[in-house]
Amino acid sequence: MDYSYFRMKRVAAVIGVLLLNPAVACAEEDTNALRRQLTEIRQQMQQMQQNYAQQINALEQRLVGLESKPDKSATTVVSPPIASPSTATASNSGFQIGLSGLIAGGGSSVDNDALEGLQGGAHDPNQNGFTVQNVELSIGGTVGPYFDAEAHIIFQIDAEGETVVELEEAFFTTRSLPWGLQVKGGQYFTEFGRQNPQHPHTWAFVDQPVVLSRFFGGDGLRSQGVRASWLMPTDWYSELYFGIQNPKGETVTSFLNAPGEVIGGHTLIDRDARDFGDLLYTARWLNGFDLSDTISMNLGVSGLWGPNASGTTTDTNIYGADLYLKWQPVYSQRGFPFVSWHSEILKRRYEAGDPGDPSRETLKDWGLFTQAQWGFKPGWVAGLRAEYASADGNTSTDPLRDTRKRLSPNLTWYPSEYSKVRLQYNRDWTEHLPGKTADSLWLQFEFNLGSHAAHVF
Amino acid sequence: MKKIFNISFGLLLLMTPLASHAALEIVTTTQDLAAIVKSVGGEQVQVQSLTPGTRDPHFAAAKPSMIHKVFRADLLLVIGADMEIGWLPPLLQSARNAQVQPGNPGYLDLSSVVPLLDKISGPVSRAMGDVHAKGNPHYWLDPRNGVRMAHAIASRLSELDPSHKDDYQRRFNTFAQTMDNKLPAWHAELAQLKGKPVIAYHKSFIYLADAFDFRIVDEVEPKPGIAPSAATLSTLVARIKAEHIGLLIMEPYYERRSARYLNEQTGIRVAVLPQSVGAQPDINSYFDLFDAIVAALNNTGGK
Numbered sequence: 001m002d003y004s005y006f007r008m009k010r011v012a013a014v015i016g017v018l019l020l021n022p023a024v025a026c027a028e029e030d031t032n033a034l035r036r037q038l039t040e041i042r043q044q045m046q047q048m049q050q051n052y053a054q055q056i057n058a059l060e061q062r063l064v065g066l067e068s069k070p071d072k073s074a075t076t077v078v079s080p081p082i083a084s085p086s087t088a089t090a091s092n093s094g095f096q097i098g099l100s101g102l103i104a105g106g107g108s109s110v111d112n113d114a115l116e117g118l119q120g121g122a123h124d125p126n127q128n129g130f131t132v133q134n135v136e137l138s139i140g141g142t143v144g145p146y147f148d149a150e151a152h153i154i155f156q157i158d159a160e161g162e163t164v165v166e167l168e169e170a171f172f173t174t175r176s177l178p179w180g181l182q183v184k185g186g187q188y189f190t191e192f193g194r195q196n197p198q199h200p201h202t203w204a205f206v207d208q209p210v211v212l213s214r215f216f217g218g219d220g221l222r223s224q225g226v227r228a229s230w231l232m233p234t235d236w237y238s239e240l241y242f243g244i245q246n247p248k249g250e251t252v253t254s255f256l257n258a259p260g261e262v263i264g265g266h267t268l269i270d271r272d273a274r275d276f277g278d279l280l281y282t283a284r285w286l287n288g289f290d291l292s293d294t295i296s297m298n299l300g301v302s303g304l305w306g307p308n309a310s311g312t313t314t315d316t317n318i319y320g321a322d323l324y325l326k327w328q329p330v331y332s333q334r335g336f337p338f339v340s341w342h343s344e345i346l347k348r349r350y351e352a353g354d355p356g357d358p359s360r361e362t363l364k365d366w367g368l369f370t371q372a373q374w375g376f377k378p379g380w381v382a383g384l385r386a387e388y389a390s391a392d393g394n395t396s397t398d399p400l401r402d403t404r405k406r407l408s409p410n411l412t413w414y415p416s417e418y419s420k421v422r423l424q425y426n427r428d429w430t431e432h433l434p435g436k437t438a439d440s441l442w443l444q445f446e447f448n449l450g451s452h453a454a455h456v457f
Numbered sequence: 458m459k460k461i462f463n464i465s466f467g468l469l470l471l472m473t474p475l476a477s478h479a480a481l482e483i484v485t486t487t488q489d490l491a492a493i494v495k496s497v498g499g500e501q502v503q504v505q506s507l508t509p510g511t512r513d514p515h516f517a518a519a520k521p522s523m524i525h526k527v528f529r530a531d532l533l534l535v536i537g538a539d540m541e542i543g544w545l546p547p548l549l550q551s552a553r554n555a556q557v558q559p560g561n562p563g564y565l566d567l568s569s570v571v572p573l574l575d576k577i578s579g580p581v582s583r584a585m586g587d588v589h590a591k592g593n594p595h596y597w598l599d600p601r602n603g604v605r606m607a608h609a610i611a612s613r614l615s616e617l618d619p620s621h622k623d624d625y626q627r628r629f630n631t632f633a634q635t636m637d638n639k640l641p642a643w644h645a646e647l648a649q650l651k652g653k654p655v656i657a658y659h660k661s662f663i664y665l666a667d668a669f670d671f672r673i674v675d676e677v678e679p680k681p682g683i684a685p686s687a688a689t690l691s692t693l694v695a696r697i698k699a700e701h702i703g704l705l706i707m708e709p710y711y712e713r714r715s716a717r718y719l720n721e722q723t724g725i726r727v728a729v730l731p732q733s734v735g736a737q738p739d740i741n742s743y744f745d746l747f748d749a750i751v752a753a754l755n756n757t758g759g760k
Binding site for chain 1: 509511512513515516517518520521522524525528543546550552553555558583682683684709710711712
């Protein structure tokens, strides 16, 4: 630890008491006394610079003297008592723990079975009645001079009433690598686009975009692995991410996901990663600019390359681009008003079936969502999201590949920084449902306990 | 292989300008800190503030442009006392600059060199609103704390850049001297406020009240960060009338409707005080800030 820092604090403490006791007393009208005092203090500061230890002793003695003398002129002390300087501000309390809960209630014009196909996210409200979307225990902190670490454990109650526990994320990040490098390792959300790595309680809507549910499954794209990122020495914020993750499991849906499931008519087999070539490779390039004092922009492109389970040699590639713009006026209260606009477009190329397989084909899917939020007064945000997802071929009966449109207006009220109430209406247009459309209304409640949640940009 | 070598050599060349930059690159969380650093650091420093003085620094978000600035900083100055808690921790993690992490010489929390008011000793509950348990973080609004902050900054600059120690010391002396000259004048101008009851919009002016001896008897917000309801306002109207409270002070970024209502109902004068350097275009230094605050407090015609 840097001891001179503490010594400075002690000096400051003594100065503080010396400066303030007399200042309050003399501020009556005697400005000359005030001037004299300040000069005195300044001289003391200079002397202290030359000899800390001596000065502290001297000042401490003077302080005792001052305190023991009654303060003659302090007849109208109106200010609150002055506390001694803080000793705990440098914050050793790096350990953070918090719990956030998302609960929704509502209903739809279609039944629960149909809702499951519409609300593809595992944290989406997906049944008529109530849904405990996500209760997340987050723990994080600094491991030492070289690493930070965090873990997120989620609890859910599924449609059958069973409690589900999942290790959503658990990873370390480096703190002090040179040249703008950072390494992250463990189980983590893949940094693909802007929305995928966000936890459900920071979402702008009660459910996840259709195209993300289709490409990345209900829980978003996350897996075990390691990634390096490089903050480039450019004149603007520009960061490159490269990662390698395990390609197998239900949270890497477009890759080696569950045997027996079907994608585009192709039944998936039990395939393991055999060598480095069979792992999931991830890349992202993110740029950030301040376009003016009031407008900031993020622009990113991402890519994924990995094997898929429709054959023994088949691969999947997913590409995406994301744009985020935020406007906040020069004067703003508690972060309001603001307007933000977030759009992503994703495209998937899925090789289905090994060479020689008569049903071999390349499945091409794509989708986009674009959403705007308007914080029109402190604590109040109105939002609107439009989505489209589609795929090549005859897909009209497949809930995961049919042509799908969704329009979602919503209104959110933040009673305080740590809670929110959100009302959202979804209008769905599908091919796979007999009625072709569905209307749903959801009311969501969120609470945050424990550590201060970060303000996301 | 040769190609790879050439590329890496090129990248190294790209990075060297960072290391060989002469002036200390200093990043502050607020413009008040930036102004004091400019006064003390002069041409030996380059200063950038992460938030503008027109916004509430508690509610910033960690923008990528901030990551870029902190990544390049030699010294990071923060207000502390949980003022930046919503955005600084993730920013520090993304910025991956070991030098400016807490505990290292490149990190200076100025709340450690001033006496904080309103520290909460009992249990703190979020039912109390946005309460800062470590103390009220708006301490830069006491000009005497400005001298303490300038002193701490001069000391830290001298540690990081010993070759210009004398310059920093000299400029600190000038800063303190200017304060010597200004403080009595400000006190004289605000003599009529002494001991008077005042209402503030948010709990952010207690240091100002302490420095210039007026009493903040109530806030427009019923709890810090909670907007006033109609009931809160009518209670305030009654109190203003009963206790003859003549002045309401508020930051420029809060809603004006409540203040306008109180003014209409009771005739209370509303003074919109710039709370930070940069809150108005003509406030460029720490001394400008208090000149403007004193002028706003005195402006009898203002609303």
